[in-house]
Amino acid sequence: MKNVFTHTKKVILMVAMLAAVMGYANEISLIKFGKDLRGTALTINNVKEGNLLSIKDIYGVTLYKEVIEQTGMYSKGFDLTDLPDGNYFFELEKDMEIKTIPFNVKDTVVSFNKNAETTTFKPFVRQKDDLVLITKLALNGEPLKVSVYGVYNTVTDLLFNETIKDEKTIERVYKLESGKYKIVFNFDGKEFTKYINN
Structure with missing residues (x-):
């Protein structure tokens, strides 16, 4: 049991470090956890206090909403596998733009299409x-x-x-x-x- 916790801590530390490193290369980074850990790490550079992060379904219904509390880098883990099968998106509303990051849930598997990300001014x-x-x-x-x-x-x-x-x-x-x-x-x-x- 102790080995499982040690292994889990190492995986979490590696994911956090990888998220931080990748966050400098791109403004938004998504990292999916392994089989043992359910979830997705979302890292966004250059956020400002007061920016709004939401998860919405394809009909625009808001499932989750959070006001960013600190300027700089935002990082948080989300368990998206419990969502019903379908299409969803993260939406980051900044002062002058809205970034949309679409993802799909099918049989508890979450997949992101980086090419379908959009920015609306x-x-x-x-x-x-x-x-x-x-x-x-x-x-x-x-x-x-x-x-x-x-x-x-x-x-x-x-x-x-x-x-x-x-x-x-x-x-x-x-x-x-x-x-x-x-x-x-x-x-x-x-x-x-x-x-x-x-």
Whole structure:
């Protein structure tokens, strides 16, 4: 029994060291534990306090959510083998981008497709006097729907919307009169809301 614990400690130490070394080569590293240890070690470099890490199913339902508490390197083990068979993904939401790491569970075997990892850029909103400046990278020309609502006490009224397509760098300027506004962005199956008070 003592040998099993000693062997297990050595395996965990080797996995941790390998995760640390590989983490410097890539921003995100995934290491699957051996047969005796069930789980996957996720290591991410360059995280900031407040970044959001989630595990979601193919329908976008959040199964796990964690706010990163420390800037630098994040490392944690996950047991994904108990998930029902299907497709899932890790999602790391940073200030200006969302990284998606898809994986599949089949008969308690977890497999990752490194080539299917994606990075989606979030819109950046800046206010200058009565102007609202919006920029977004859309490297694949993915459409961005922008909806501007006026906020009157608890009622919102759609004032304007547009869908921007086939632009790699989206730049828009909206002139808004004095008041409260809600701007909703839809892209890649995601929705973000920004409130403006000018």
